[in-house]
Amino acid sequence: MWRSCLRLRHAGRRLLNPPRGAFTASVRPGPNPLIPARAYAPPTERKRFYQNVSITQGEGGFEINLDHRKLKTPQAKLFTVPSEALAIAVATEWDSQQDTIKFYAMHLTTLCNTSLDNPTQRNKDQLIRAAVKFLDTDTICYRVEEPATLVELQKNEWDPIIEWAEKRYDVEIGSSTSIMGPSIPARTREVLVSHLASYNVWALQGIEFVATQLKSLVLTLGLMDLRLTVEQAVLLSRLEEEYQIQKWGNIEWAHDYELQELRARTAAGTLFVHLCSESTTVKHKLLQL
Numbered sequence: 001m002w003r004s005c006l007r008l009r010h011a012g013r014r015l016l017n018p019p020r021g022a023f024t025a026s027v028r029p030g031p032n033p034l035i036p037a038r039a040y041a042p043p044t045e046r047k048r049f050y051q052n053v054s055i056t057q058g059e060g061g062f063e064i065n066l067d068h069r070k071l072k073t074p075q076a077k078l079f080t081v082p083s084e085a086l087a088i089a090v091a092t093e094w095d096s097q098q099d100t101i102k103f104y105a106m107h108l109t110t111l112c113n114t115s116l117d118n119p120t121q122r123n124k125d126q127l128i129r130a131a132v133k134f135l136d137t138d139t140i141c142y143r144v145e146e147p148a149t150l151v152e153l154q155k156n157e158w159d160p161i162i163e164w165a166e167k168r169y170d171v172e173i174g175s176s177t178s179i180m181g182p183s184i185p186a187r188t189r190e191v192l193v194s195h196l197a198s199y200n201v202w203a204l205q206g207i208e209f210v211a212t213q214l215k216s217l218v219l220t221l222g223l224m225d226l227r228l229t230v231e232q233a234v235l236l237s238r239l240e241e242e243y244q245i246q247k248w249g250n251i252e253w254a255h256d257y258e259l260q261e262l263r264a265r266t267a268a269g270t271l272f273v274h275l276c277s278e279s280t281t282v283k284h285k286l287l288q289l
Contacts, residue, residue, distance in 0.1 A: 046101045053095040055087045062087035066094065075117040082202065086112070086275040107268030111209060115202045127204040128196045132189055134217035139237055141175045141182050141218070150243050157239055164227055165218050169195060173218065192217070202276040210269035213237075213262060223270050230267045234259070 050066035057063075061080040064071040064087065071079035071094075081087050090108050094101075103109075122130070135141075140158040144150055162173050171188040199207065211220040214237040222228035228236070235242060238259070245255060 044104060046103065048097055048099055048101050050094075053091045055084070055091050057084070064091055064094065073113045073116045075119075077116055079112065079116065081112055082200075083275060086272070089271065089275055105264065107265055108272055111206055111269065111272045115205045124197070124201050124204065127201065127208060128193055131196055131204065131208050131211055131217060131220075132192050134211045134215070134220075135173070135184050135189065135192070136181060137215065138173075138181075138218055139214065139216040140239075141173065143175050143177045144240070145177050150240065153243060154239060157236060161218060161222055161228070161236065165221060168221075168225065168227075192221075199273070200276060203273045206269045206273035206276060210266055210273070213266045213269065223266075224273060230263060230270060234263050234266055238262070 050069070052067055054065045055062050056065060058078075058080060060078070061082050062084050064079050064081075073079055081090065086108075090112060093106050093108050097106075140154075140161060143154050143158075158175070162175060165171070166173055169188075169191055171191050172185050173188060174182040174184075176182040196204065196207065207220060207224065210223060211217050214220055214233055216237055219228065219233045219237055223230065223233050250256075
């Protein structure tokens, strides 16, 4: 499923053509306190200043080139990613921009910038602890007591996911109607910490980003294990909102925009995690149209 994202609109190996120069181009997103998981928030828009996008392999990994300029991070580091698959995905993100570069929609680039610059200076252990902390406020663990129709909806839709996670990781999670939420056993935290430790630092940045979007570590784990699709995870994270919309109606443009944005961010974060976990290079046949 994830490899299909690597099929480019143009001849795939075009992105691997080496640049003819060594000038640099940097994108410098400004801070946004509303998005702590990424630390960086991209600027709004800018007129497209390049014609061609390519990738090259350097000593530190795969680099992105805009015409003859090498892309750099907000801290002026060379934009280098660990796998060819991720480089192709980022290059496609840049290549798909039209007359205007919409930085706010380039989630893969922003996640890479955060991983490279690490502006919050967190190590692997801190990233793992931050992800596990989402259990304390996990969306699908908090239940309502009324109305009965919503109680039943939450039980029917959320319980199977919790049961899957408990069986998959051999832990106890549960749910609660208390404002304090369920009491998560220490062993559950230890098991999930151990599981998340199997991911590299880049992937952990993506996991925390997805958990922030869904407000749920359980749903995030379901995505990473391919138990859920992006569409399913997003709808489950918005279950109460969707219930209210069905009951009272919606403000069409506002709710539709919010839903599409959430899907885009969640999909990008999930793809980022999987591509960070892929092998370094991509087989050439996967790039053929």
